[in-house]
Amino acid sequence: MRQINPQYLDELRRVVGPQHVAVDPGERHTFESDAFTLVRGRPDAVVFPASTEEVAGVARITAKHGLPIIPRGAGTSLAGGTIAIDGGVCVSLTRMRQILDINLRDRCARVQAGVVNLHVSQAVTAQGWHYAPDPSSQMVSTVGGNFATNAGGPHTLRYGVTAQHVLGATIVLADGSIVALGGTYDDAPGGDVLSLLVGSEGTLGIATEITVRLTRTPAAIRTQLAIFDSIDDASHAISGIIAAGIVPAALEMMDQATLTAVEQWLRLRFPLDAGAVLIIEIDGLEPGLDRQTDRIAGLCRRHGARDVRLARDDAERAQLWMARKKSFGALGRYGLSYCTQDGVVPPSRIPELMRFIADVGARHRLRVATVMHAGDGNIHPVLMYDENDPAQVRAVVAAGYEILDRCVALGGSVTGEHGIGIEKVRHLERMYDPDTLAMFERVRRAFDPDRRLNPRKVLAGGAPCVELLRPPKGIPA
Amino acid sequence: MTAVHDLDARLRTCIHCGLCLEHCPTYVDLCTEMDSPRGRIVLMRGLHERRIEPTPAVAQHLNRCLGCRGCETACPSGVRYGELLEHFRSQSGLPAESTVMPRLMAFANFYLFPYRRRMRAAVAMARAVRWLGASHLVRATPLARWIPDWMLRLDAMLPTTIDAAEPLRREYRAGPRDAQRARLFIGCVAEVLRPRTHRATIRVLNRHGCDVECPPAQGCCGALHLHAGRRGEACALARANIDALHGDAPVITNVAGCGAMLKQYGDLLADDPAYAAPAAEFARRVRDVSEFVATLEPVPPTRAMPIRAVYHDPCHLGHAQSVRSAPRELLRRIPGLQLVELNDGELCCGAAGIYNLTHPDIADRLAEAKLRRIRDTRAELVITGNIGCMLHLGARARRDNAPIRIVHTMELLDEACDPRTAPPPYNPDSEAP
Numbered sequence: 016m017r018q019i020n021p022q023y024l025d026e027l028r029r030v031v032g033p034q035h036v037a038v039d040p041g042e043r044h045t046f047e048s049d050a051f052t053l054v055r056g057r058p059d060a061v062v063f064p065a066s067t068e069e070v071a072g073v074a075r076i077t078a079k080h081g082l083p084i085i086p087r088g089a090g091t092s093l094a095g096g097t098i099a100i101d102g103g104v105c106v107s108l109t110r111m112r113q114i115l116d117i118n119l120r121d122r123c124a125r126v127q128a129g130v131v132n133l134h135v136s137q138a139v140t141a142q143g144w145h146y147a148p149d150p151s152s153q154m155v156s157t158v159g160g161n162f163a164t165n166a167g168g169p170h171t172l173r174y175g176v177t178a179q180h181v182l183g184a185t186i187v188l189a190d191g192s193i194v195a196l197g198g199t200y201d202d203a204p205g206g207d208v209l210s211l212l213v214g215s216e217g218t219l220g221i222a223t224e225i226t227v228r229l230t231r232t233p234a235a236i237r238t239q240l241a242i243f244d245s246i247d248d249a250s251h252a253i254s255g256i257i258a259a260g261i262v263p264a265a266l267e268m269m270d271q272a273t274l275t276a277v278e279q280w281l282r283l284r285f286p287l288d289a290g291a292v293l294i295i296e297i298d299g300l301e302p303g304l305d306r307q308t309d310r311i312a313g314l315c316r317r318h319g320a321r322d323v324r325l326a327r328d329d330a331e332r333a334q335l336w337m338a339r340k341k342s343f344g345a346l347g348r349y350g351l352s353y354c355t356q357d358g359v360v361p362p363s364r365i366p367e368l369m370r371f372i373a374d375v376g377a378r379h380r381l382r383v384a385t386v387m388h389a390g391d392g393n394i395h396p397v398l399m400y401d402e403n404d405p406a407q408v409r410a411v412v413a414a415g416y417e418i419l420d421r422c423v424a425l426g427g428s429v430t431g432e433h434g435i436g437i438e439k440v441r442h443l444e445r446m447y448d449p450d451t452l453a454m455f456e457r458v459r460r461a462f463d464p465d466r467r468l469n470p471r472k473v474l475a476g477g478a479p480c481v482e483l484l485r486p487p488k489g490i491p492a
Numbered sequence: 493m494t495a496v497h498d499l500d501a502r503l504r505t506c507i508h509c510g511l512c513l514e515h516c517p518t519y520v521d522l523c524t525e526m527d528s529p530r531g532r533i534v535l536m537r538g539l540h541e542r543r544i545e546p547t548p549a550v551a552q553h554l555n556r557c558l559g560c561r562g563c564e565t566a567c568p569s570g571v572r573y574g575e576l577l578e579h580f581r582s583q584s585g586l587p588a589e590s591t592v593m594p595r596l597m598a599f600a601n602f603y604l605f606p607y608r609r610r611m612r613a614a615v616a617m618a619r620a621v622r623w624l625g626a627s628h629l630v631r632a633t634p635l636a637r638w639i640p641d642w643m644l645r646l647d648a649m650l651p652t653t654i655d656a657a658e659p660l661r662r663e664y665r666a667g668p669r670d671a672q673r674a675r676l677f678i679g680c681v682a683e684v685l686r687p688r689t690h691r692a693t694i695r696v697l698n699r700h701g702c703d704v705e706c707p708p709a710q711g712c713c714g715a716l717h718l719h720a721g722r723r724g725e726a727c728a729l730a731r732a733n734i735d736a737l738h739g740d741a742p743v744i745t746n747v748a749g750c751g752a753m754l755k756q757y758g759d760l761l762a763d764d765p766a767y768a769a770p771a772a773e774f775a776r777r778v779r780d781v782s783e784f785v786a787t788l789e790p791v792p793p794t795r796a797m798p799i800r801a802v803y804h805d806p807c808h809l810g811h812a813q814s815v816r817s818a819p820r821e822l823l824r825r826i827p828g829l830q831l832v833e834l835n836d837g838e839l840c841c842g843a844a845g846i847y848n849l850t851h852p853d854i855a856d857r858l859a860e861a862k863l864r865r866i867r868d869t870r871a872e873l874v875i876t877g878n879i880g881c882m883l884h885l886g887a888r889a890r891r892d893n894a895p896i897r898i899v900h901t902m903e904l905l906d907e908a909c910d911p912r913t914a915p916p917p918y919n920p921d922s923e924a925p
């Protein structure tokens with residue numbers, strides 16, 4: 016392990032204040048992982064800056080000492096994006112939680128990177144506005160983390176991912192310089208560098224302030240729960256709805272294993288013998304909504320839905336969404352660790368992929384629960400394992416490769432929204448040809464020549480793969 | 493709680509999703525992972541697996557936990573955080589925090605609070621001092637510097653007026669011969685600092701046709717001891733209460749913290765061969781008074797109270813006992829009372845046992861945030877079910893010179909159905925805060 020050099024620690028303390036630098040091994044231990052727990056890595060120090068200037072100061076110190084620098088928001092990454100594999104300085108942005116400006120006339124808000132996604136919406140709900148990107152982690156994940164992973168969510172189907180809602184950002188680069196990109200309107204001059212940074216997972220710069228677009232809250236909403244005997248029927252209903260040209264605001268699926276866990280927790284009287292349920296939400300102006308609701312219910316029934324229920328009021332709708340959004344967490348009730356995959360396929364291929372996933376789970380003897388943003392074909396098979404059993408840990412990694420390879424073969428991708436992080440570095444290499452990968456690498460070095468920003472994430476840059484995450488035998492490298 | 497046997501599995505119930513973070517008052521206040529539920533569970537697990545040492549920093553982060561169990565309500569995975577925390581506080585050999593204040597506090601905590609008689613003597617002294625105007629005078633002089641901060645805080649927390657009250661009788665009959673019976677748990681702090689809560693509780697129960705017994709041999713519930721890692725003492729107190737309150741009548745409490753503890757006696761004494769069964773039986777009989785009254789034939793309040801009020805969920809009622817709707821249901825029976833909900837209502841106000849004395853800075857900021865949210869609702873009255881919250885919020889509001897009337901659910905219900913008062917519209921200003 017690298018020796019902790021007291022000199023850089025003193026410099027960090029001078030920049031952010033001594034009480035905002037954590038060096039105790041126990042304290043650093045709590046930063047060993049995020050919501051991805053297959054691999055761990057302890058940073059050498061964690062700093063909690065309060066402003067853009069302090070972040071820039073920290074970056075300059077790491078530059079001077081040649082240390083890795085790892086940005087971190089709420090630590091809900093499901094791809095290990097914040098794990099300090101090689102140590103270094105972790106920059107936790109959670110103290111930066113000020114909403115700096117709300118401008119409803121120009122439909123935007125400027126916030127510090129550590130502001131919690133949901134808090135943006137809460138600040139403007141009363142006026143009839145909200146911040147549209149709604150990852151299921153929105154009650155804790157930060158606008159900065161969402162920016163860095165280009166987060167999506169159930170309502171992405173209609174409103175688009177984070178990239179479509181970011182208008183500008185203040186970025187601290189690896190050397191400590193501060194750049195301001197975009198503004199309060201689309202198409203700010205200077206080329207669209209901003210888009211390059213959205214989704215770059217902290218490898219190109221650290222976002223410290225972000226200007227986001229605000230969206231009018233729809234006048235009317237209908238939310239339905241469709242219950243199916245089998246996943247197959249539910250999958251066909253999804254492709255049926257999309258094929259009929261309907262674009263719901265959200266179209267989500269949960270399978271039986273997920274329902275059971277959620278039910279144990281919330282007791283919402285979900286039918287436990289159902290194979291899968293869909294949550295389908297439409298919104299817009301009141302006239303016409305009921306007709307569309309009926310049409311969707313009809314389509315579901317035609318594809319074998321046993322029952323279609325309409326949420327009667329806001330409280331019922333909120334419950335459905337709570338069940339869906341906390342479903343990953345509820346899966347912990349099976350008493351196992353898990354790894355959440357994040358594949359994408361064209362919606363018409365969902366039935367096929369679901370059968371394949373069931374097959375892979377059975378072959379590796381793994382318990383699998385699946386949740387999906389069905390409308391986008393973004394599928395989250397959750398692979399559960401006992402972390403004390405090395406064979407199961409290997410099986411999880413192998414199953415992940417098989418499933419994501421199949422997604423690519425079906426015309427999809429290895430990540431829909433969780434990002435590459437540390438987990439999918441090798442998967443990315445399987446998805447792109449060497450020339451494309453080399454171009455990505457050149458872009459990265461243009462921003463960060465020494466590759467100190469989140470160094471082992473997204474692109475390996477010549478570093479060896481974390482042993483555990485290597486493609487297992489039998490799967491071509 | 494028994495010594496946790498399946499500790500490994502229980503620690504692993506936390507799947508690190510982070511969904512609890514914003515429900516944790518210390519995380520919201522300090523914004524650091526090691527002061528979050530997830531971070532603390534990682535610390536406990538690190539200690540258990542010997543991957544980290546119990547350094548003073550580690551102890552500090554675990555001690556900063558309020559024990560409010562907001563994280564348990566938020567956790568979809570079902571982590572039983574409260575039990576884990578108690579286990580680690582009692583067994584992990586964490587170094588104590590080294591300042592003098594918590595030690596002195598520990599003294600008051602273990603030798604004063606739990607014993608009504610000693611406590612009453614101490615309070616009598618404090619009152620005498622205040623009556624002489626001394627506490628006011630002393631504070632204005634340089635002498636104030638020599639008085640430990642915690643003593644001033646404790647003094648500030650005492651209500652401005654402590655009403656005199658007749659000692660509790662053994663029994664209060666409702667009237668009819670076949671009335672239902674209930675045993676009132678008296679506890680320590682409440683009876684000394686706010687005797688009117690028990691009196692109101694008794695009147696409300698009587699009015700609902702329920703006899704109330706107050707067996708005198710009972711004592712402190714032991715919650716403060718257990719939360720500070722002193723299991724042995726907590727167990728002794730539990731055994732004494734089980735003996736004092738034996739029988740089949742429901743055991744009624746009006747202090748959220750005591751209720752949560754009493755309901756836990758079964759787990760606490762599970763390894764005690766003589767008491768395991770009686771303790772489990774006892775725990776099943778325990779009800780918070782609001783929970784109990786809501787099951788009785790309703791007696792509609794007669795007095796209109798046309799004011800705006802918030803109900804503040806005490807952590808040990810909402811999070812620890814899942815009692816949220818019963819008090820609201822009872823309050824909604826009061827004609828005219830306009831009950832509004834708090835934003836972030838599930839966040840602890842900072843009282844948390846003696847937390848306000850051991851961690852004054854965080855406790856103050858939490859109370860301030862709570863009062864700000866209360867003010868945002870434009871409510872004139874705060875109703876709650878825990879003496880700790882009442883004292884803590886009351887003290888903070890007085891210090892800010894923004895007094896707001898804070899009452900116990902039973903006190904308001906009592907006023908609202910008091911047949912002795914004609915039903916004039918209720919005026920919060922006419923009574924001392």
Ligand SMILES: Cc1cc2nc3c(=O)[nH]c(=O)nc-3n(C[C@H](O)[C@H](O)[C@H](O)COP(=O)(O)OP(=O)(O)OC[C@H]3O[C@@H](n4cnc5c(N)ncnc54)[C@H](O)[C@@H]3O)c2cc1C
Pocket residue numbers: 049050085086087088089090091092093095096097108128149150151152155156157158159160161162163164165166167168169216217218220221222223340341343344432433436469472508509510511
């Ligand atoms: C229960 C659960 C549900 C989830 N549901 C969804 C979902 O529906 N949709 C979805 O897209 N994701 C989802 N996720 C994944 C995760 O919440 C998102 O990736 C989220 O955007 C991460 O935000 P964070 O603040 O936690 O960032 P972190 O996890 O702390 O960091 C994520 C990545 O961003 C980088 N980063 C963080 N902040 C900054 C910054 N200010 N500047 C530069 N880089 C930064 C980090 O280095 C890391 O690579 C879910 C996770 C969980 C646990």
Ligand code: SF4
Pocket residue numbers: 344347505506507508509510511512513529530533563566567568569570571
């Ligand atoms: S919500 Fe529960 S499982 Fe998730 S991090 Fe918090 S304690 Fe762990």
Ligand code: SF4
Pocket residue numbers: 515516517518519528529532556557558559560561562563564573
């Ligand atoms: S008990 Fe309260 S203070 Fe402690 S970790 Fe849980 S939510 Fe935070």
